[in-house]
Amino acid sequence: MAEINLTQSEADSLISMEKYRVDDTLWNYPGLGGSIIIPLLSKDKRENFLLDISRGKIDLLKGTYQNRSRQVVVLVRLDFGGQPHRNPDGNEISSPHLHIYREGYGDKWAMSLPLDKFPDINNLWHTLQDFLRFCHIIEPPIIERGLFS
Numbered sequence: 517m518a519e520i521n522l523t524q525s526e527a528d529s530l531i532s533m534e535k536y537r538v539d540d541t542l543w544n545y546p547g548l549g550g551s552i553i554i555p556l557l558s559k560d561k562r563e564n565f566l567l568d569i570s571r572g573k574i575d576l577l578k579g580t581y582q583n584r585s586r587q588v589v590v591l592v593r594l595d596f597g598g599q600p601h602r603n604p605d606g607n608e609i610s611s612p613h614l615h616i617y618r619e620g621y622g623d624k625w626a627m628s629l630p631l632d633k634f635p636d637i638n639n640l641w642h643t644l645q646d647f648l649r650f651c652h653i654i655e656p657p658i659i660e661r662g663l664f665s
Contacts (some may be wrong), residue, residue, distance in 0.1 A: 531617065535558060535565050537656060548576065551568065551571065590623035591651070592617070609627065
């Protein structure tokens with residue numbers, strides 16, 4: 517996959533930009549081992565974004581919520597139920613953790629999950645709603661809850 521480097525200012529602008537669903541497609545929240553990629557747009561339709569939702573194959577509580585820009589740039593990623601993450605400085609961050617784009621490093625740095633923004637990590641459906649708000653997805657896609665969400 518191609519790598520695109522953004523300045524921190526560009527990344528911060530994209531992260532804080534309001535995002536909207538492209539259409540009224542009904543998306544099914546992925547089951548075990550599943551994933552979906554949902555297109556999003558900025559209000560002025562000049563920027564395209566993607567919302568990725570992935571689930572673990574065996575562990576119901578393992579997965580990733582991710583917001584990308586320009587197809588390949590990870591702006592924000594929430595990893596839950598998995599292994600700790602080791603930052604470039606050697607510091608280990610336990611799961612769940614949050615990756616936010618950092619100039620020169622992309623998504624290689626993680627931080628502990630801010631509990632004021634994600635108060636109920638054990639409820640994956642509520643956590644998805646919190647993630648959508650965190651990423652400024654104003655008009656979220658229509659996602660139908662599955663049996664295990």
